[in-house]
Amino acid sequence: MTLKTSTRQVDGVNIVDCSGRITLGEGSVILRDIVKDLLSKGQKKILLNLGDVNYIDSSGIGELVSAYTTVRNQGGELKLLNLTKKVHDLLQITKLYTVFDVKDDEAGAVKAFR
Amino acid sequence: MTPERRSFTLDSTLETVDNAEQAASEIAAENGFGEEEVLQIAMAVREAAVNAVLHGNAYDPAKKVSLDFERTAGDLVITIRDQGKGLDPAKIPDPLAPENLLKTSGRGIFLIRSFMDDVQINPSTAGTEIKLIKHVHGPAADGKEASQ
Numbered sequence: 001m002t003l004k005t006s007t008r009q010v011d012g013v014n015i016v017d018c019s020g021r022i023t024l025g026e027g028s029v030i031l032r033d034i035v036k037d038l039l040s041k042g043q044k045k046i047l048l049n050l051g052d053v054n055y056i057d058s059s060g061i062g063e064l065v066s067a068y069t070t071v072r073n074q075g076g077e078l079k080l081l082n083l084t085k086k087v088h089d090l091l092q093i094t095k096l097y098t099v100f101d102v103k104d105d106e107a108g109a110v111k112a113f114r
Numbered sequence: 115m116t117p118e119r120r121s122f123t124l125d126s127t128l129e130t131v132d133n134a135e136q137a138a139s140e141i142a143a144e145n146g147f148g149e150e151e152v153l154q155i156a157m158a159v160r161e162a163a164v165n166a167v168l169h170g171n172a173y174d175p176a177k178k179v180s181l182d183f184e185r186t187a188g189d190l191v192i193t194i195r196d197q198g199k200g201l202d203p204a205k206i207p208d209p210l211a212p213e214n215l216l217k218t219s220g221r222g223i224f225l226i227r228s229f230m231d232d233v234q235i236n237p238s239t240a241g242t243e244i245k246l247i248k249h250v251h252g253p254a255a256d257g258k259e260a261s262q
Contacts, residue, residue, distance in 0.1 A: 024164055025128045058161055058225055062218035069216055086153070093228050094221055095210050 003027035003053075005034055013045045013110045014038050015081075019052030022060030031060075035067045035078075044076025045113045049106070051082030056090060068100060077101075081109050122181040124163075126171035126196075134163035134181050138192065141183045145190050145250055154229035155190070155248055161222040162194045162244050170196030170242055185250070189231075192246040200237035 003020045016034055021027050031048075038046055048067070056064075064080070071078040079101040083091065091097040103109035122137060124130040138159035142152040163179065171177035177197040184191045207214050209221045227233050232247040 023160075024131065024168075057157065057164070058219070058221040059164065061221055065216055066218045069218075090225075094224070095215060099215060 003030045005030060007034065007038070010106075010110050013047050013113050014043045015047045015049055015106070015110075017049045017052070021055040021057075022053055022063060023055065023057045024059035028059050028063040031063050031067060035070060039071065039074055039076070044071060044074060046071055046076065046078045047081050047103075047106075047109055047113075048078065049081045050084065050087055052084075053087055054084060056087050061090060061094060061096065064100070065096065077113055079103055079109055079112065081106060118185050120183045124179045124181060126167045126173050126175065126177050126179060128167070130167055130179055131160055131163045134179075134194070135160040137181065137183070142190065142248075145185055147190075147248070147250070151248065155192070155246075158226045158229040158246050159192055159194070161226050162192075162246060165201065165222055165244070166194055166196035166198075166242070169201065170198030172198065188249060190248045190250055192248075193243060194246070195241055195243045197241040199241075200239060201235060201242040202237060203235045 003018060003022055003026065005016055005018050007014055007016050009015070018031070022031055035046065048064075068078050081103050083102060088097070091100065091102070101112070103112065120141065122134070124133060135156045139152055139156040142155040147155060159181075163181070166179045167173065171179065180195045182193040184193070203223075206223050207220055209215070209217065209224045214220060226244075226246065230246045231249050234245040236243040236245070
């Protein structure tokens with residue numbers, strides 16, 4: 001199952017609900033396009049809800065890093081919400097868990113945006 | 115009955131990556147690995163297949179990827195070969211180094227090493243062979259109990 005997404009806004013924060021796989025090819029491209037689209041509209045507060053992302057490969061990890069740095073370089077913020085155990089473990093072993101701002105409660109995550 | 119050896123010859127396409135992952139998942143499960151280990155083996159094979167298709171064969175339709183699964187007395191041995199220029203393992207940067215943490219690529223081999231018990235990379239002018247080894251815990255293909 002490839003990546004499916006839907007975007008909603010809560011208190012000025014764009015929450016991107018993701019489900020499926022973020023892998024080389026379509027999944028990574030979908031994520032890249034969403035972030036690019038939000039930034040092009042001036043939306044720089046992005047919360048990626050990965051609660052239903054059951055698989056991510058090294059290309060998907062690279063895409064998350066790319067999204068994070070792209071948003072940050074444009075003066076915005078990108079945070080991650082609701083990591084599954086698999087994604088959490090991958091970010092731990094790649095030492096990215098402390099790089100990303102990871103939240104497990106949506107309301108708290110929204111408030112954490114400046 | 116679990117076959118001792120299974121081989122596939124695959125095109126240099128993204129579909130190959132998915133097929134390799136699927137085959138690894140099925141064969142690992144057939145060989146008695148638990149859910150977590152099946153996921154790790156499948157992901158390691160996926161990453162190795164990505165390297166073979168993208169970096170090795172560079173999507174060249176004339177080049178193939180070979181994928182072999184072999185159950186030995188104590189191990190599941192998975193060998194992936196491409197027909198590219200040959201990967202120099204010494205030139206793979208450490209993705210955990212602070213200067214590399216925010217790089218968008220270069221984590222595939224690291225993940226493979228993290229998930230498998232032993233990884234051997236054998237580059238040559240004919241391509242790269244990567245051998246992924248996971249120790250089995252259940253009955254071996256010859257009916258003897260594998261050592262752990």
